[in-house]
Amino acid sequence: MNASRFALANKTGGANILPILVESFWISRNAGYWSVNWELAGGIEPAAMEVELAERGEAFKSIATLQAKPGQRLYSHKLPTRQTSALCRVKLIEGNG
DSSP: OGGOOOSSSTTTTTTTTOOOEEEEEEEEEEEEEEEEEEEEEETOOOEEEEEEEEOOOOOEEEEEEEEEEETEEEEEEEEOOTTSSSSSEEEEEEETO
């Protein structure tokens, strides 16, 4: 990817800058299991978070929905044991769905 052609907002710096909702996102392995971990930015309190996986160019599929806990910023979810290679993402769900 050519970095000069990538932007999170428009090239002239308009009012469409994307908010940063997650401060950290990482995958860890413990006792043979993979986990997805994330830390929400301060002040962000979604109603829930959906963990999704995609394998070998397939579409993302939901594997879990975690209910948010007021004031909690760190979250973790253990991935399926059969998982050896995949893309993972976490979708934040607002209170109105």
